Amino acid sequence: MYGKMHSACLYGIEGVMIGVEVDLANGLPQTNIIGLPDSAIREAALRVRSAVRNCGYRYPQQRVTINLAPADLRKEGSAFDLAIAVGILTTSGQLVMPSAGETLMIGELALDGSLRPVTGVLPMVEAARKAGFEAVLLPRGNAAEAALIGGMRVYAVDHLHELRGPEQPTSSPADVESLGEPGTPGEIAEAADAGEHHTAEDLGGGMDSLPFPVTTDSGAGIVQPILALSLEHLRYTAPVSFPASSEAIETMKEDYSDVLGQHHVKRALTIAAAGMHNILLIGPPGTGKTMMIKRLPGILPDLTDSEALEVTQIFSAAGKLKDAHRGLIRERPFRSPHHTISGAGLIGGGGVPKPGEVSLAHRGILFLDEMPEFSRSVLEVLRQPMEDHVVTISRARAAFTFPARVMLAASMNPCHCGFLGSSHPQQRCTCSPARIAQYRGRISGPLLDRIDLQVDVPRPREWDMNGGSAGLSTAEMRSRVAEAQAVQSERYRRLPISWNSELYGTSLRRYANPGPEGARMLHSLLENLGLSMRSYDRILKLSRTIADLDGADRISSAHIAEALQYRNLDKAPMEEEQEI
Template identity: 75%
Template sequence: MYGQLNSACLYGIEGVMISVEIDLANGLPQTHIIGLPDSAIRESALRVRSAVRNCGFRYPQQRITINLAPADLRKEGSAFDLAIAVGILTTSGQLIMPSAKRMLLIGEVALDGSLRPVTGVLPMVEAARREGFEAVLLPRKNAAEAALISGVKVYAAGHINQLRDNSLEPEYKTAGSANREAGSYLALPSDNPASPIAEDTPDGTASLPFPVTVDGAPGLKEPVTAYSLEHLRYISSPIITEPAANAEEAMKEDYSDVTGQHHVKRALTIAAAGMHNILLIGPPGTGKTMMIKRLPGILPALSDSEALEVTKIFSAAGKLIDARQGLIRDRPFRSPHHTISGAGLIGGGSVPKPGEVSLAHRGILFLDELPEFSRSVLEMLRQPLEDHIVTISRARAAFTFPARLMLAASMNPCHCGLLGSGHPAQRCTCSPARIAQYRGRLSGPLLDRIDLQVEVPRPRDLDKKTASPGLSTADMRSQVEEAHRLQAARYRRLPISWNSELYGAALKRHADPGPDGSQMLHDLLENLGLSMRSYDRILKLSRTIADLECAERITPGHIAEALQYRNLDKPPGDGE
């Protein structure tokens, strides 16, 4: 006997539809799972066997072959358990679900038949919708996440027994069981006195708490049919947070609290407006970390498509905390410790998972004390910062993760941290060779990929009453939002969103410096020995500065301001 159901697995951060084929044949009672399964999938045979028996069903004493197609795709995880269990029950005739052919089934099965949540539900359900599936059956704890995809009916169960009867113990009841009187439940012979009941049979099936149908078995007159799963239908009730409350929460740490540092605020505004990478350089205690941690407050919320991208990544990584709040709308802010490994930063593992650069997709990756990170780890950032993707190759497959992010970093100017402190009691004790050695921890190609390199001096006026507050978070956010609107209109026909993503012909067309600006850049290119990558990044910065001023064309003034933010392109001085 042959049966086929549909499940899904993750391939990187994308869902892939998997056909679960069940074949029952005469032979020694054993279960084989084929189709490149991993250890968790091979062990599902034992989990499903115990679950089927503990739920009161009969596990077929036949040779069972389970094929996961396509067979050449490596599969991993426990999400196939539910499809395998239901497939065995339907193929053996113990349960018939007419809608199962066009339904996605995902979930881990416990030994007692209860369903446990799995990771990556969002991309799996999205893949099912693309393939034309109209419904998904999954564990109750995954229901809110699946409901984020519109156009798919979500059926949530806490136990396998809920597929065959609403007359369950209280711990297995669902909120939808009250609809039973209206007919939205599994129509079992035990629910209808007029239905035929199985008689005593030699194989003992009459002793089971439900009628069983097996092809050729004597005494069984009618199969158990799941006419409807509406009693398991999940109706989402998202936790809605008022926008005003979100804004108030974001405003708790405001840039108006920062004493002085007006040029740093300007640099952060430019970085946020064009999603440019930024590095703050200054002595300890000057507010570098504090100002970068306020950076998410001036970034606009994610668009619908961006929110879906980010939520899929967090779902695949198992970091989606509460799906009832809907798609992630705030831009991610990731701040890993400097002891992080290359696999943790970029992604990796035997089955690669997204790293911090992908978890920061469409948001900010903050690396505090940049030189303290391992140089080999930092060098791994070069390709993601340039190509905005991460490709991890393994023997059987290559996985690609998105990495469109803003890198924000901070560092001290030297080993002791006092270079340029400007205070007679805090003089730098580092020799020029030691300063060069400290800064040498960051390679030239990596620094080339950082658009703004801004010095953060020690504030001169520490009296907050007399110091000018400067721009607030609300002021900076309004400027950034206007710049983002201009870029969205300009690049609506291009596969880019921000000025930092300009390249090639698009860079020449939208960031033309004009004759005077070209001459200025040519002179600086020769005098400072800038690379062509630095040249392009100065043009991108100039384009963003022009957008903040709502200027259509780049002027030499915009270029001159952009050059001020390339501090590491200049020879280091003693700063005293």
């Protein structure tokens, strides 16, 4: 006897459709799961056996073989439990599911038959939709997440016995034990007496009309299916949610108007947000570096529909989608890992690699506070993602690619003690030149080369909250960023990019042409500062963003000059040589 259900698993952050094939054959009672399962899947045989018996069904006393296809793909997790259980019940003739061929089944079974939610439901359901499936059966705890994918009927179940339908009687494990062997007249009589007996004709055309094979010969006689399974009573309807008042939300958000002074830093942050440029703030302790970067998400535009689905799928695959009832993630991610993080934690890793902090910050901000305190080997793994916007992790069996289109925002002190360049008599730098060089050397030159804005944040001089100048507010900065982003969206509508920071090659020369005067200025400074060609390109991209903020169609020498002012660490070596 053969039956087939459909389930799915995660492969990196992508969902992959898996066929769950069940075969019942005569022989010593045993259950074998094949198809490269991990330990959690192999243990599913025990979970499913207990759940089936404790829900009043009969577990086949035969040789049960379960194949997870394709067999050459490594599979992990407990999401196959429900498909295995339903496959055994339908193949043994106890249940019939006419829509099995179009239904994705996901869920972990407890020993009492209740279902527990699993991670990664969103990419699994999206893979099923692309494969032509129209319905998904899964735990109620995952229903809201699955409902985020349009065009899918979501059926939510709390317990395995709910599959019987409201019109079907339930059986206890004791009732099942009291029945005779499968196929005996006593069993059929008991089943008929317990409730309505469904014949093949009652099921709409008989067994031949079902979209999957069901054989009712269990090896001990013929058993007609007595339970016609219908899923409509499990149909999930998303509850109506009422969002919090926008005024209350705005009141809770931190605002740039709380930052006294630091007008040039706010300008730099506006430029960074307008073009999604990497930025590094350098200054003594307590000057507001961290405070200003943490307000950066407030001036970024919300995610588009496609970006929101992309980001939400990543969080779902990582098991970090906390409240699916709120819908897709609309705010850009802001990730701030501790400096003790490992390289695998930052870019992803594991036997079957999972996304790291870089991918969790996709389409948003990755904030590295006190950047030199991170291990240099950890920082170096950022070089390839910052350039290619993807993370590729290779294993013996396969290579996994995770998206990593992030804005890197970082902060650091100018030296080990933190007071280099301070004019305050109580805050004098005590570091030797060698120690300063050693401290800054924790960040490699190639990594600094990939940071577009390197901005000094001096000690603020405006301490009066009432008399000090607050300057730009978050709303004003957000408005400017939105205008610049709208210009970029229109300019790049035919290209696979959205931001100036993504320009490269021919498109960079076309849309960020500095003109003859600007080119002469850049070539002169290229030689004086010893800038690399990568820095040259990044200055052009930054100049294009500054021009967009100013509403200019062409890049002027003033835009290039301002962009050069934000390469502070490039200028530092030349200034130190002049002092010597």
